[in-house]
Amino acid sequence: MTVTSAPLDFPDRHDGLVYVMPPELDMAVRVALATGRPLLLRGSPGSGKSTVAAYVARQRNWRYYEHVITSRSQARDLLWTFDAVRRLADAQSGIRDLASSAYIEPGALWWAFDPESAKRRGAETATSHPPLQPFAEVNRDRSPDHAVVLIDEIDKADPDLPNGILVPLSSSSFVISELNLEVRKAPSTRPVPTDTARHLIIITTNEERELPEAFLRRCVVLWLDPPDADRLVTIAQEHFTTYGEGWTDSHEALAREVAQAVIEARDKARMHGIRPASTAEFLDALRACRHLGVGPTDDVWPLLRKFVLIKPQRPGIEDDQRHLAW
Structure with a gap:
C-alpha cells in the first residue's frame, strides 16, 4: 500500500469545490428554479444533502448563506433576530440612542433577498455598527442578484417552523415588526432571465420528524439515495x-476495496436496524487507509472499520452483533 501525506486539517469542507451531482439532483435543482419553489432534500445523514447548496452556489457564481436548524430555532430566526435583552441593559445604563435597528441582526433569508438593507440593519442610512456579513469573503465577487440559501436539518425544529416560513419563501418578503419595515426581494442590478428564480432555497431533512403536509406541497422534493460503489469511487477521486x-491506479484500487466493504456493511446494517455508514465516513475510512498504508484485507481493518464505519449507540453493541459477521 502507498502511504500518503497526513489527512486534511478540515475534513468537513463546505467550500462547494467538490460534489458529484447525480442527474436526478441536477434536474431537481432546475425544476426548483423554474417553479420558484424550495428544494427539499430528504435522505439519511451523510448522503450529501448539506453540501449541494454550496456547490450549486459556486457553480453559478451566486451568493451563499446557510442556517443550521436546532430544536430551539424559530421561523423568525431565518429572517431576523432582535436583542431585547441588550436593548434593556443599554436603557438601564443610560444610553440614549436606543434605535431598534441597532439591535436587529439579519437572518439568512434577509441577506439573500436584500443584502443592502441587511447591511444597514433595516435603517434608512448606513449604521455605524454594521452587522457581520456571513460568508463575506465567499460572496465578495458573486452575483448581487442571485443567492442560494441552505436551511439545514429542518426536521430538528418545532413543527411550527416549516409552516412559519412558507409566506416569506413564496413571496420573497417579510415584515420586521420592531421596525414596521417590509423587506422585499431587491430589484436586480442588471437584466436577468425572467423564466427562472433568482434565489434557490435548499432545505434538508434527516427524516427525524414528519414535516407538515402544507409545507411539503409547496416544495420540490427529492430523496437522495446513498451512492453505490462506483459512485463512491468517483466521489473519492474528485475529493482527493x-x-x-493525489490519485493513482493503486489509490483507485484501494478505493474500490473500501467502497465494496462499505456497501456490504451498509446492507447488513439496514437489515438489523443499525445506522449505515455515510459517504463522509467512507471518505474517512479511505483517507485513514491511505495514510496508514492498510486496506480491507489487512489484520487491522476490523479495528479501523469499528472506529470509522460502525458507530454503535452504546458500548458493547458490536460485540452483541457478532453474529452479523461484520
Whole structure:
C-alpha cells in the first residue's frame, strides 16, 4: 500500500469545490428554479444533502448563506433576530440612542433577498455598527442578484417552523415588526432571465420528524439515495484530486476495496436496524487507509472499520452483533 501525506486539517469542507451531482439532483435543482419553489432534500445523514447548496452556489457564481436548524430555532430566526435583552441593559445604563435597528441582526433569508438593507440593519442610512456579513469573503465577487440559501436539518425544529416560513419563501418578503419595515426581494442590478428564480432555497431533512403536509406541497422534493460503489469511487477521486492529495491506479484500487466493504456493511446494517455508514465516513475510512498504508484485507481493518464505519449507540453493541459477521 502507498502511504500518503497526513489527512486534511478540515475534513468537513463546505467550500462547494467538490460534489458529484447525480442527474436526478441536477434536474431537481432546475425544476426548483423554474417553479420558484424550495428544494427539499430528504435522505439519511451523510448522503450529501448539506453540501449541494454550496456547490450549486459556486457553480453559478451566486451568493451563499446557510442556517443550521436546532430544536430551539424559530421561523423568525431565518429572517431576523432582535436583542431585547441588550436593548434593556443599554436603557438601564443610560444610553440614549436606543434605535431598534441597532439591535436587529439579519437572518439568512434577509441577506439573500436584500443584502443592502441587511447591511444597514433595516435603517434608512448606513449604521455605524454594521452587522457581520456571513460568508463575506465567499460572496465578495458573486452575483448581487442571485443567492442560494441552505436551511439545514429542518426536521430538528418545532413543527411550527416549516409552516412559519412558507409566506416569506413564496413571496420573497417579510415584515420586521420592531421596525414596521417590509423587506422585499431587491430589484436586480442588471437584466436577468425572467423564466427562472433568482434565489434557490435548499432545505434538508434527516427524516427525524414528519414535516407538515402544507409545507411539503409547496416544495420540490427529492430523496437522495446513498451512492453505490462506483459512485463512491468517483466521489473519492474528485475529493482527493481537487484537494491535492493525489490519485493513482493503486489509490483507485484501494478505493474500490473500501467502497465494496462499505456497501456490504451498509446492507447488513439496514437489515438489523443499525445506522449505515455515510459517504463522509467512507471518505474517512479511505483517507485513514491511505495514510496508514492498510486496506480491507489487512489484520487491522476490523479495528479501523469499528472506529470509522460502525458507530454503535452504546458500548458493547458490536460485540452483541457478532453474529452479523461484520
